[in-house]
Amino acid sequence: MPFIPFLSYALVSSFTPGPNNIMSLDSARRLGLKKAFPFLLGVTAGCFAIMLLACYFNLALYHFLPRVKIWMNVLGSLYMLYLAVKIAKSKSSTEDNDHNEGYSFKSGLLLQFINLKIILYGITVISTFVMPYDVSYIELITISLLLTCIGFVAVVSWAIFGAVFQRFLNKHERSFNIIMSLLLLYSALSIWM
Structure with missing residues (x-):
C-alpha cells in the first residue's frame, strides 16, 4: 500500500470542514471540551463502524452505489440543512437551558450513518489505497482503527479550537452561528455539485 499518499489523503479529508468537524467545534464552544466529549466519542465510534463497513462491503457498495447514492445524498443533505437551521436559530449559550441537546454520544454516532462525507471518504480511501493490495482481515x-484515530484527532482538534476561543466565539455568537450554518449549507449543496 502506498502509505504516504494514503496518509496524505486521510489527513486532508479528516481535517477539512465537514459536519463532524463543524459540529465538534460548536459542541465544545457551547458546552466546553469536557462536556462535549461524549459527542466526540460518538462521532469516533460511528467513524470506526463506517470504516469497517467500507472495508468489508466496499465491493458490494460499489456495485449498488448508483442506487444507494441518491438516497444517501438526499438524507445527508436534509440532515445538514436541519443542522444548519438549528444552529442559525439557536439561542444564545447563556440563554439556552438545554445546552447538551443534539450533542450526545448517540447523536454523534448516528450522524456518521447519514454523513455522506465520511461514507464516501471510507469507500474512497479503502477502494483506492487498501483493496488493490492483498490484505487480511487483521490489516483491514x-x-x-488508523483511519478512526486520525478522525478522532481531527474532531478533537476542532473541539479544542472551539473551547479555546469559546469566549471570543460566544461574544460574536450570532455571527459565528450564521457562518457555521452557511458552512453546513455549503456542505449540503456541495453533494449536488
Whole structure:
C-alpha cells in the first residue's frame, strides 16, 4: 500500500470542514471540551463502524452505489440543512437551558450513518489505497482503527479550537452561528455539485 499518499489523503479529508468537524467545534464552544466529549466519542465510534463497513462491503457498495447514492445524498443533505437551521436559530449559550441537546454520544454516532462525507471518504480511501493490495482481515481492522484515530484527532482538534476561543466565539455568537450554518449549507449543496 502506498502509505504516504494514503496518509496524505486521510489527513486532508479528516481535517477539512465537514459536519463532524463543524459540529465538534460548536459542541465544545457551547458546552466546553469536557462536556462535549461524549459527542466526540460518538462521532469516533460511528467513524470506526463506517470504516469497517467500507472495508468489508466496499465491493458490494460499489456495485449498488448508483442506487444507494441518491438516497444517501438526499438524507445527508436534509440532515445538514436541519443542522444548519438549528444552529442559525439557536439561542444564545447563556440563554439556552438545554445546552447538551443534539450533542450526545448517540447523536454523534448516528450522524456518521447519514454523513455522506465520511461514507464516501471510507469507500474512497479503502477502494483506492487498501483493496488493490492483498490484505487480511487483521490489516483491514488495523486500517479502520488508523483511519478512526486520525478522525478522532481531527474532531478533537476542532473541539479544542472551539473551547479555546469559546469566549471570543460566544461574544460574536450570532455571527459565528450564521457562518457555521452557511458552512453546513455549503456542505449540503456541495453533494449536488
